[in-house]
Amino acid sequence: MSAKSTINTYTSLLTLARKLRSDLAGVELILLYAYNRTGKTRLSMEFKGEGKRKTKKNPTGSADTLYFNAYTEDLFTWDNDLENDSARGLRINQASRFFDGFKNEPLEPTIDQYLRRYADFDFDFTFEEVQQGNESFSRPVFVKFSKGDESQIKISRGEQNIFIWCVFMAICEQLLKYPEAYSAVKHVYIDDPISSLDDNNAIAVACDLAQLLRRTASRKDQNGAPAPIKVVFSSHHALFFNVMCNEIGRAKEGEPKVAHKRYFLHNPNGEGAYMLRATEDTPFFHHVASLAELQMAATLGTGKLYTFHFNALRSIMEKTASFFGHSDISFCLKALNNEDNLALYNRALNLLSHGKYAIHEPTEMGEDNKELFRRILEDFTTAFKFDLPDIVGAPMPAANPAASPAATS
Template identity: 50%
Template sequence: MPEPESFNDLSAMAQHLRDELENKKFILLYAYNGVGKTRLSTEFKNLGKDPEDEDKHDTLYFNAFTEDLFTWDNDLEEDSERSLKINAESKFFAGLEELEMDNRIRPLLERYTDFDFRIDTDNWKVSFSRDIAIGEGEDARTVSVDDIKVSRGEENIFIWCFFLAIVQLTLDGAEAYDWVKYVYIDDPISSLDEQNAIAVATHLARMLKKEDSTLKTVISTHHTLFFNVLFNELKRANKYFLRRDQAAGGYVLRNTGDTPFFHHVAALTELYEAERSGKLYTHHFNMLRAIMEKTASFHGHANFSDCIRQHEDDIDCVLYTRILNLLSHGNYSLYEPREMLDENKEHFRRILHEFIERYPFNPKLFNVADTEEKAI
């Protein structure tokens, strides 16, 4: 497996991804929330801008900012005609007026929802409707309720299907999107349940694998199942785990190889690296407890405390259970990390090392961590 690669900033990593895509069609990235996935997608997009004309660029992207192209008009005065307004200035909607987007989006949307929509290209807005059953017996009938406000989740899946329709147009060679060289997708649907995660990932992969397409794609996510489905579908993709470099600053890309990726294993490796570097923060207790909960569930235990080694002076594991309960439920932000007190660092080290010794995780995981630390 190739050695992990380090980058001082996300701009350097974005350029590295562009260089890799000269010879690859797909890149998959897994990273936790807060690491910088969305900022990386923005850096990648910015590198494709024409320095002499900022309106010219080469990347069609989907990330948290894509949703900002749609805003609700809640009709506060009449409370009757609610609609989703579209940013007419964005190049994202270049083909909206002439390409019959309604008919392109609807078959995609029907996979996931039961509402309908209508795009008004004169006023640049989307109206939603839903059929509902009313009455009983002989009086039962179905009526359409217009101008409804769909839920946040339904709005997100609509925007996603809108994006997929544009990707399909790009793959088909539509003139309105002939500027697209790269597609960058960051966490398309962050709150998918498992069934929809599989469906969205499978559909996306099969769409992108069009044989005669020259389109290059980067997909980043924190959703483990979504990543693993894409991992199996896009077999020739370069697949990476993206993390912050706790010791030296910057960022690290580690190739996951040909083995499917598992969130708890990557998290455990990250905790081991943090412990070795001495840079332990309060949110690391949250991560350790989450790993123990998954391990306990796998082994058929009811509580994570069953994964804590018992000691003669603490036969019921009361001390460490209380420590993990207390320090994994505080308001400890990943975005503003607080370093642990020295006493808590000692507790953390002891719990972590005894956990690793007790369960047969592949020791090569921690050899890799040691090697990375020495290289730093």
Template identity: 45%
Template sequence: MAIKIPDNFNNIEEVATYLRELNKKKILIFAHNGTGKTRLSMIFKEFGKNRDEGIGDTLYYNAFTEDLFFWDNDLDHDEERILKFNTNSHFFDGLKELEIANRIRPILNGYADFDFTIDHERGEITFNRQEMVGDTIQKIDNIKVSRGEENIFIWCFFLTIAQLAIDGQEAYSWVKNIYIDDPISSLDDNNAIAVACHLGKLLNQDTEIKTIISTHHGLFFNAIHNILNNNAPKFYLCKKKDLDTYKLKDIKDTPFFHHIVLFAELKKAIDSDKLYTYHFNMLRNLLEKTAAFHGFDKFSDCIRKWEDDPDEIIYNRVINIMSHGNYSLFDMTELSDDNKRYIKKIFKDLGDSYRFNEKIINDL
């Protein structure tokens, strides 16, 4: 049965209301950064909060989850580096009684090589690692883990609590919804699949808890969808900037949908002649995925050579820009006319060489 979706949502609050009312236990959302994914997760959470008791119904993981943890780096003595956590948050209910450390550790071991100790009364976490010192292995205490390792630890912390909620532990009986927005930022492909597999195994358990996952990571999006055995509807969330309204597109079983989204977004930008530096990143991403799908080693294999550029000077210049540029989505520097012309030509040649479904493109 097709899912009924309004043609447009006037604001992000209407999207959150729709997701709350949608009678689906698992929901996947693909959206580019800057669309409002994190804000959507927070509004969804706020809508379920009991104002009198201050307790909500949503266990969430997003950029704000990391703010529940903060470092005391012992700047005076540089000896005890402690990760503190906000003990007032319901996120940490009943941790000591549930022996949370012994539950986190097996999950963490799949991602990292450090260990930790939790002081529940003081709300403090210290880290240690086994290292080779001379000819012996020694335990090094009070280490400062990297930012990436810290994110992995917090993610494993969250997974453990989500499992407790799914298992029906009384301390987390308030959890009726789990909302996950972009688990572990900046995932490489291997970790994207590993996280998707672990999360899919967790969510495939029998539970009445509703789960929503939103991400901008195309590989993770498709991996988690396949792992959930196609039991979750897939949506594409976009913001119509001119009208400040939102659209939620049911993308059903369209394969490799992140290719389609990239193609559609670039087409809109080209049609409007509003091309910025970050569009080079989007075009490179689209070319990389197309090249991999068709068995080429490099994204440049999907770029036609210019007939009026026999020495390939312009071609090599464009390849260099696309290879080394790492432009932020929020870098709103408009491209020069020449660079606009390069993007438009590469995009047109790509569409001529590898046919995309125009109906889906035009519906987005």
């Protein structure tokens, strides 16, 4: 299950951002997978900053990138109204031009259209009139939420994030509807839009985003001439990335094919060089990427293993068995060439992967189960020859062959 591809190294995020811009001269979309703490958000800002540099093509230094990342989410700040305990909602940062999209037409219907797909609460903007040069328009300053008969309710962090994402999607719709109003925008950069979302919503958001990106790739200007918006999408969420690859790569009747590239971004030491690897081995790429994450978590001395990692390992083994046409993980276990521990591994994966483990409040494994996890993972990756070392940057630490801990809950 090995798939070799070229790996290029970049000395800084700026040189990497320039590489992505160069790629977009020949394709409409770049899909970028990277782990957390790789530098994805900083890369998006370098990409945006490069588009504001004064050049012969851009003598005024006008921004050419609409972006969504952690900084976008920071434009919205939750206010609990501690004084009166009633006017709860999100305050909107007025220093950003992100909200200029509201001056073409009301965005609420489009925001609501997207929000209905993922949530069941309502929203209401408060506006103020602002002056921009010789032009004035209403800009949102606050948004409150309600549900049924309850007004000004407190919504969860995940609900906040999905609402902000729906605002961004509505602004993207403006790019398509009013190309002349956004003539300076040549690129859209989207980094990790689905923090705090469950898998069902992650899949729904990915499908909707892929559909929107197909439309940006085939956008035309007011005269009917091709005017595609070039897009970079990056994520650490393996499932989200995989769905995006499938949706973009799938041929759809009556729709043009989206020319795109897929990359795995790795920063082996957390600093210094950045490694960019082209990958076309989807739809199973995200399983390999997830295995690489598990391998890092299992590394002695530097990694941390939590109870939910057994769930992740079992899920990957199930997908691997399915890939080879088998219905359950017994196929993978029999292939491990470890008859002595077959029953132990099977019991551990059945028992330890079905607890209600919260990823946001993780519980670290006990030492016995850590050792058992390392043994199963090492045997699995060895038996199926996954191509991981050049991605992870460190070999899987060998488990103690003499140890034989019992699986405990």
